[in-house]
Amino acid sequence: MKLIIGIIGKPSSGKSTFLNASCLTNAKVSELPFTTITPNKGIAYVKTNCMCQKLNLEDNPQNSLCIEGNRFIPINLLDVAGLVPDAHKGKGLGNKFLNDLSTADILLHILDITGSLDKSGNLVMEGENDPYEDVIFLEEEINLWFKEIIEREDWNKFIKSFSREKREFIDELHKRLSGIKVNKKEILLALKETNLEETNPNEWNEKDLYHFSKKLREISKPIIIIANKIDKEIGRENLKKLKEKYSGPIIPCSALAEYYLRKYHEDKLIKYLPGSSSFEILQPDKFSVGELEALNNIKSKILDRYKDTGVQKTLNYSIFEIANQICVYPVSDLNSFSDNNGNVLPDVMLVKKGTLLRDFVREKIHTDLANHFMFGINAITKKRLGENYELQHNDIIKVVTSK
Ligand SMILES: Nc1nc2c(ncn2[C@@H]2O[C@H](COP(=O)(O)OP(=O)(O)OP(=O)(O)O)[C@@H](O)[C@H]2O)c(=O)[nH]1
Numbered sequence: 001m002k003l004i005i006g007i008i009g010k011p012s013s014g015k016s017t018f019l020n021a022s023c024l025t026n027a028k029v030s031e032l033p034f035t036t037i038t039p040n041k042g043i044a045y046v047k048t049n050c051m052c053q054k055l056n057l058e059d060n061p062q063n064s065l066c067i068e069g070n071r072f073i074p075i076n077l078l079d080v081a082g083l084v085p086d087a088h089k090g091k092g093l094g095n096k097f098l099n100d101l102s103t104a105d106i107l108l109h110i111l112d113i114t115g116s117l118d119k120s121g122n123l124v125m126e127g128e129n130d131p132y133e134d135v136i137f138l139e140e141e142i143n144l145w146f147k148e149i150i151e152r153e154d155w156n157k158f159i160k161s162f163s164r165e166k167r168e169f170i171d172e173l174h175k176r177l178s179g180i181k182v183n184k185k186e187i188l189l190a191l192k193e194t195n196l197e198e199t200n201p202n203e204w205n206e207k208d209l210y211h212f213s214k215k216l217r218e219i220s221k222p223i224i225i226i227a228n229k230i231d232k233e234i235g236r237e238n239l240k241k242l243k244e245k246y247s248g249p250i251i252p253c254s255a256l257a258e259y260y261l262r263k264y265h266e267d268k269l270i271k272y273l274p275g276s277s278s279f280e281i282l283q284p285d286k287f288s289v290g291e292l293e294a295l296n297n298i299k300s301k302i303l304d305r306y307k308d309t310g311v312q313k314t315l316n317y318s319i320f321e322i323a324n325q326i327c328v329y330p331v332s333d334l335n336s337f338s339d340n341n342g343n344v345l346p347d348v349m350l351v352k353k354g355t356l357l358r359d360f361v362r363e364k365i366h367t368d369l370a371n372h373f374m375f376g377i378n379a380i381t382k383k384r385l386g387e388n389y390e391l392q393h394n395d396i397i398k399v400v401t402s403k
C-alpha cells in the first residue's frame with residue numbers, strides 16, 4: 001500500500017500550487033478561495049542517495065527514477081479543498097472536504113506565512129492574520145473531525161451498555177474509525193498514551209474523549225507545518241514570530257518558486273534537480289528581464305537562505321522522519337544486483353522501520369511467494385537472512401522461495 005500525503009490548509013494558502021510543484025500536475029490555481037472543490041491527485045517523489053553510487057553500478061530503475069545518483073521514489077499526494085473554522089460542523093462544506101482526507105497517512109498543513117488572508121482565504125492587509133492562529137484552528141478541526149467520527153451513531157448508548165470487555169470496545173472503536181484508515185494498533189497506542197487504557201469508557205467525560213481523539217489523530221494522521229510563500233519578505237518576519245509561539249518543526253517553503261524551477265527545467269531552460277540549493281540557467285536569452293530577476297530572487301532570497309525551496313525537504317521529511325520509512329532494493333541476481341530481465345537495481349521499496357523480512361515479502365512482493373518463502377540473502381554480504389530479520393535502510397535483498 002503506497003503512502004498517501006494529504007495537503008490541507010485554509011483556502012488560498014497554496015495547496016494546489018504545492019501539489020503542482022511536487023508533481024508537475026496542472027491543478028487549477030487562483031487567488032480566489034475555494035478554487036479546489038474536488039480533490040486533485042498527483043505522484044511526487046522522495047529523494048535518496050541511490051545505492052548505484054555506492055556500488056559504482058549503472059542502474060536501470062523500473063519503479064522509480066535515478067538522476068545523477070539520486071533515487072526518486074514515487075508517493076501519492078492528495079490536494080483537497082480549503083478548510084475553514086468549524087469545518088467539522090459542516091461549515092464551508094467542511095464535512096465533505098474532511099472526508100476527502102480519509103485515505104491520507106500524513107497531513108501537510110500549507111500555511112500562508114505572509115498573514116495576508118483571513119480564515120476564509122479572503123485577501124486582507126499583509127500581516128493582518130496571525131499564522132499561529134491558523135496552525136491552532138486547523139489542527140483543532142482535524143481533531144474534532146476524529147472526535148465526531150468516534151461519537152457518531154449512539155456513542156453514549158454504546159458506552160452505557162458497555163460490558164467492560166476491552167476487546168469489544170477496541171473492535172467497536174475500530175469499526176467506527178476504519179473508514180479513516182485508523183488501525184487497532186494505533187487505537188491501543190492512543191489509549192495508552194492518554195492513560196485511558198485501564199479506565200472504563202463509561203466514565204469518560206468530554207475531556208477524556210477529546211484527548212483520546214487528539215492523540216489518535218496525532219498518531220494516525222500527523223500534521224507537518226509548512227510555512228508557504230516564504231518568498232515574500234513579510235513571510236520571513238512572520239516565520240520568526242511563529243517560531244516563538246510554536247515549538248514544533250516548521251518547514252519554510254515557496255511552492256511557487258519550486259513550481260517555476262521544475263517547469264523551467266522540464267522546458268530545458270534551466271538545469272535544476274529538485275531539492276538542490278542551486279540551478280543553472282541554460283538559455284538566458286529565452287527569459288525576459290523580469291523572469292531573470294525573479295530567478296535571481298529565488299536564488300538569493302530562498303535557496304541561499306533556506307538551502308532549498310522546501311518542497312523536496314517536506315516530502316523527504318514526511319516519508320523518512322515522520323512515516324519512518326526506509327529503502328529496500330529487491331533483486332533476483334546476487335552478482336549483478338539485477339532482476340530476471342537484467343535490470344540493475346530495478347526497484348526500491350519504501351518500508352516502515354522495524355519491518356521483518358517475512359512481512360516485507362508478504363506485503364511488498366507477493367502473498368503467494370510468502371507462502372513459499374525459504375530465506376533471504378543480503379546481496380552485498382551474501383549472508384543468509386531468516387524470516388525474522390529486521391530490514392535495514394538500503395538493504396539489497398534476494399528472496400529465495402521453494403517455488
Ligand atoms: N508568493 C507566493 N504565492 C503563492 C505561493 N504558493 C501559492 N501562491 C499563490 O497563492 C494563491 C492561491 O494558490 P492555490 O494553490 O490556488 O491555493 P489553494 O490553497 O489550493 O486554494 P483553494 O483551492 O482555494 O483552497 C495563488 O495566487 C498562488 O499563485 C508561494 O509559494 N508564493
Ligand SMILES: [Mg+2]
Pocket residue numbers: 015016017028029035036079080081
Ligand atoms: Mg486548491
